[in-house]
Amino acid sequence: MIRYFFKRLLHGVPVLIVVATLTFFIMRTVPGGPFDTEKKLPPEIIANIEAKYHLDKSPTEQYLLYLKALAQGDLGPSYKYIGRDVSNIIGDTFPVSIALGLSALLVVVAFGVPCGIAGAYWRGSPIDRIVVFFATLGISVPSFVLGALLVWAFAHQFHWFPPALWESSHHAILPALALGAPFAGYIARLTRTSVLDVLSADYIRTARAKGLSEPTILFKHVLKNSLSPIVSVLGPLTAGLVTGSFVIEFIFSIPGMGRFFITAVTNRDYPLIMGVTLVYSVLIVLANIIVDMIYAWLDPRVQV
Secondary structure, three states: HHHHHHHHHHHHHHHHHHHHHHHHHHHHHHHOOOOOOOOOOOHHHHHHHHHHOOOOOHHHHHHHHHHHHHOOOOOOOOOOOOOOOHHHHHHHHHHHHHHHHHHHHHHHHHHHHHHHHHHHOOOOHHHHOOOHHHHHHHHHHHHHHHHHHHHHHHHHOOOOOOOOOOHHHHHHHHHHHHHHHHHHHHHHHHHHHHHHHHHHHHHHHHHHHHHOOOHHHHHHHHHHHHHHHHHHHHHHHHHHHHHHOOHHHHOOOOOOOOHHHHHHHHHOOHHHHHHHHHHHHHHHHHHHHHHHHHHHHHHHOOOO
């Protein structure tokens, strides 16, 4: 299994190179530049700035210089935040984005999986209809709309939670709910469908005929065999929760990578855009590898 992990890591290197290459050249095909301002700068100042950041060279030369620095672990300086390296910015903001993403993942698993199991087990009952209703509602409502509603209701009307910032675990509740609720609805629907398929299997009828209790059947036989499709989705979903928190971080004024990424795109901060994109790409590659390993553990028929 360890050998498989490192083998897949090596296979992920070309993916990261392709992502870096495409991002690098796409940014430079977009009109405008990182130092274009409403007030025109003198030509000599623009020339000095471009020479400092190697922007006076051809795109191919810039790309080769970037790959050389990247191979040495240098993500370059930020164009917007003078005096700060991209590595330092990511080091300061990445833990915040990870904490927000894991908090949202906790919401997804804590609500999505039990609700899906309950809806499948009591199929056709009022519980099932409630689960389907809220799951569909969660999928349909965008996270930024839900975030605004949560702030209005629980921060301004009831004053239960702070409306913004990231200073304690109390501040993480509303953004985690806003980010995780749509995914929780999707996982609830997926879990319900998967559990229904397993409940109709022949070996479940055999287990009931043998006199096994319903909790034993549900947790020992049904749950493990229905987790495979859920785990397959949870890996990329985990990476998506971290990478998809741009708007939520902006709404709740959370100092994570998402806010810096939006600012970087607005200001054409090429090194910061490249750095954040590569971090997110690494997360997605790692998530897919871990999912494949867990999938093989759940289903012995799958060979890594």
